[in-house]
Amino acid sequence: MGSQPSLSGTIAGERAEFTAAGSWTIEHVDVLQRLVEAAAPTVSRARALTINAAAIEELDTLGAWLLERLMRTTDGRGSEAGLVDLSDRYRGLFDKIHEVNRAPAAVPVVTSRPVAVLENVGRAALDVRTDLVVFLEMLAALAIAILRVLRHPQTFRLTSAVYHVFRVGWQAVPIILLITFLIGAIIAQQGIFHFRKFGAESYVVDMVGILVLRELGVLIVSIMVAGRSGSAYTAELGSMKMREEIDALRTMGFDPVEILILPRVLALVIALPILAFVGAMAALYGGGLVAWLYGGMSPEVFVARLREVVSVTHFEVGMIKAPFMALVIGVIACSEGLRVTGSAESLGHQTTVSVVKSIFLVIVLDGLFAVFFASIGM
Amino acid sequence: MQVSQAEAIIRVDDLVVGFDDQVVLDGLSLRVRRGEILGLVGASGGGKSVLLRTIIGLIPKRRGRIEVLGTSLDGAGPEQTRAIGRRWGILFQQGALFSSLTVLQNVQFPLRENLNLSPALLEELALAKLDMVGLTPNDGAKYPAQLSGGMTKRAALARALALDPEILFLDEPTSGLDPILAGEFDELIATLQQTLGLTVFMVTHDLDSLHTICDRVAALADGKIVALGSIATVLASEHPWVKAYFGGKRARLARAMH
Ligand SMILES: Nc1ncnc2c1ncn2[C@@H]1O[C@H](COP(=O)(O)OP(=O)(O)OP(=O)(O)O)[C@@H](O)[C@H]1O
Numbered sequence: 074m075g076s077q078p079s080l081s082g083t084i085a086g087e088r089a090e091f092t093a094a095g096s097w098t099i100e101h102v103d104v105l106q107r108l109v110e111a112a113a114p115t116v117s118r119a120r121a122l123t124i125n126a127a128a129i130e131e132l133d134t135l136g137a138w139l140l141e142r143l144m145r146t147t148d149g150r151g152s153e154a155g156l157v158d159l160s161d162r163y164r165g166l167f168d169k170i171h172e173v174n175r176a177p178a179a180v181p182v183v184t185s186r187p188v189a190v191l192e193n194v195g196r197a198a199l200d201v202r203t204d205l206v207v208f209l210e211m212l213a214a215l216a217i218a219i220l221r222v223l224r225h226p227q228t229f230r231l232t233s234a235v236y237h238v239f240r241v242g243w244q245a246v247p248i249i250l251l252i253t254f255l256i257g258a259i260i261a262q263q264g265i266f267h268f269r270k271f272g273a274e275s276y277v278v279d280m281v282g283i284l285v286l287r288e289l290g291v292l293i294v295s296i297m298v299a300g301r302s303g304s305a306y307t308a309e310l311g312s313m314k315m316r317e318e319i320d321a322l323r324t325m326g327f328d329p330v331e332i333l334i335l336p337r338v339l340a341l342v343i344a345l346p347i348l349a350f351v352g353a354m355a356a357l358y359g360g361g362l363v364a365w366l367y368g369g370m371s372p373e374v375f376v377a378r379l380r381e382v383v384s385v386t387h388f389e390v391g392m393i394k395a396p397f398m399a400l401v402i403g404v405i406a407c408s409e410g411l412r413v414t415g416s417a418e419s420l421g422h423q424t425t426v427s428v429v430k431s432i433f434l435v436i437v438l439d440g441l442f443a444v445f446f447a448s449i450g451m
Numbered sequence: 452m453q454v455s456q457a458e459a460i461i462r463v464d465d466l467v468v469g470f471d472d473q474v475v476l477d478g479l480s481l482r483v484r485r486g487e488i489l490g491l492v493g494a495s496g497g498g499k500s501v502l503l504r505t506i507i508g509l510i511p512k513r514r515g516r517i518e519v520l521g522t523s524l525d526g527a528g529p530e531q532t533r534a535i536g537r538r539w540g541i542l543f544q545q546g547a548l549f550s551s552l553t554v555l556q557n558v559q560f561p562l563r564e565n566l567n568l569s570p571a572l573l574e575e576l577a578l579a580k581l582d583m584v585g586l587t588p589n590d591g592a593k594y595p596a597q598l599s600g601g602m603t604k605r606a607a608l609a610r611a612l613a614l615d616p617e618i619l620f621l622d623e624p625t626s627g628l629d630p631i632l633a634g635e636f637d638e639l640i641a642t643l644q645q646t647l648g649l650t651v652f653m654v655t656h657d658l659d660s661l662h663t664i665c666d667r668v669a670a671l672a673d674g675k676i677v678a679l680g681s682i683a684t685v686l687a688s689e690h691p692w693v694k695a696y697f698g699g700k701r702a703r704l705a706r707a708m709h
Pocket residue numbers: 470475493494495496497498499500501502544
């Protein structure tokens with residue numbers, strides 16, 4: 074559409090005269106850019122510039138801006154430049170463009186490299202502190218919400234809590250069963266394979282039993298719950314934050330912590346121990362199956378040996394940890410959700426942060442518990 | 452570039468659109484002529500946005516034909532869709548700016564993706580578009596979440612105008628703007644229409660816009676276009692909803708002023 078644009082002209086002393094012709098439109102952007110760049114050095118030497126635009130057939134904002142830009146490259150920044158004989162049809166557009174981009178460009182703030190490095194270190198240190206503060210604040214807000222709900226039990230969102238237990242608990246059962254079953258089986262297989270070398274196959278039962286009940290069951294399940302439900306919590310609350318739903322709740326006089334967060338965290342605290350128990354059973358089952366099929370140990374022997382070596386303490390140690398893991402996951406997930414700002418990117422970022430942080434803290438917490446239980450002899 | 456005034460740039464024939472058991476548009480037909488500004492009015496929830504979104508291919512239709520710029524979007528491949536996408540600009544009711552890009556980057560996006568511009572020109576052109584809609588370079592550095600409602604509208608218009616489109620779809624462009632800005636907005640649209648030969652399809656409730664810049668007005672009620680023509684023609688319509696719409700106190704006031 075439209076004929077090829079052209080731009081030609083001469084400079085005489087301080088006056089430059091150019092003639093523009095053809096289609097100065099976005100379709101010819103490549104040609105136009107070249108034309109204007111080629112003309113710029115000539116024009117910049119002139120004080121006054123006249124562009125004859127009688128032969129311009131089509132003009133759009135891009136073309137108009139390129140002409141305007143050329144005029145601004147003259148010595149006096151376009152003060153003595155003019156466009157003549159432009160068809161009336163395009164006058165309005167050109168006048169509009171003539172007004173544009175007049176404000177002086179903002180000067181970007183430049184910081185030297187060492188200062189920037191120091192600044193980053195400082196910010197990182199502050200971030201760690203903020204993280205801690207945010208976590209504690211959420212914990213405190215939850216505690217307050219719990220106290221309030223205890224005083225007025227009718228305000229508790231039972232339906233919501235039940236719904237979340239269903240979502241994070243019941244719906245997670247199949248995948249938890251599958252993964253823990255496989256892990257139990259793998260541990261048993263590896264144990265048998267290596268213990269066989271010194272004829273200690275029957276100790277596989279000790280290993281599987283203690284490891285699964287004390288540590289792995291709850292740890293694996295917590296990590297899976299952090300990835301599966303923690304991320305969902307963060308994304309949900311984050312998008313509510315983005316659409317100002319949380320602000321709306323607040324202005325109506327409701328406490329978002331009580332309405333949105335308490336049921337979610339409580340659901341996790343209820344569901345995670347159950348999932349950990351289910352997971353531990355599935356892992357034992359997987360271990361037993363492998364011991365039977367691969368190690369040739371009959372199920373009766375496996376169960377009898379399990380009874381001998383595994384005391385209730387091991388089971389208790391595992392189960393005591395579960396609600397704390399749930400609390401950490403829930404609090405992190407919800408507080409990260411509330412830290413989402415307006416952009417889609419921050420939603421993604423906060424969800425990642427939530428999962429990474431809760432998995433990290435779950436493992437740290439497990440370590441602390443190990444120290445604690447060892448010190449009290451459990 | 453001589454085109455006959457009557458050439459239809461958007462043709463909609465016998466369009467039916469619905470969701471589940473709700474029929475929103477029921478056998479709607481409409482022609483938008485090249486170079487005109489068409490204002491679409493209709494009750495809130497009457498299907499104006501649905502019509503706009505169906506024309507640009509975002510909502511599937513149950514029946515009917517839609518042709519934009521002489522091509523039908525039915526069964527168009529990605530290349531065709533993209534080619535058409537270069538030739539129209541859309542201002543969504545909620546702005547629909549990309550939230551992880553700054554305002555300036557939002558405007559640069561279509562330019563960057565479709566044209567081969569030098570970085571300096573890219574920046575200047577985007578700033579020029581922002582300036583045209585009344586935003587400063589300072590606003591350009593902000594993210595969409597940091598904008599006021601009216602600024603969001605203007606930034607979205609700047610993005611819609613980025614490629615100097617042939618058709619501009621506007622969904623309530625002046626709602627949420629103060630009267631001065633709304634007036635400037637109308638003026639800008641009118642200037643662009645006159646100089647670029649732009650076709651504008653505008654959903655609006657702004658009676659001033661209807662009176663001052665719209666060449667024709669279409670009234671949507673009961674899923675059909677019930678009145679179409681110059682504002683005077685539509686005002687003379689006997690359709691009860693149209694009468695109620697333009698017979699209200701506010702409408703009479705606006706008319707008295709024009
Ligand atoms: N994605 C969707 N799914 C189901 N129903 C929808 C959807 N989008 C719109 N609707 C329904 O279609 C009808 C028309 O909506 P539309 O958004 O077109 O209204 P409108 O005329 O633009 O109103 P307003 O002036 O308030 O913007 C409404 O009843 C709405 O609920």
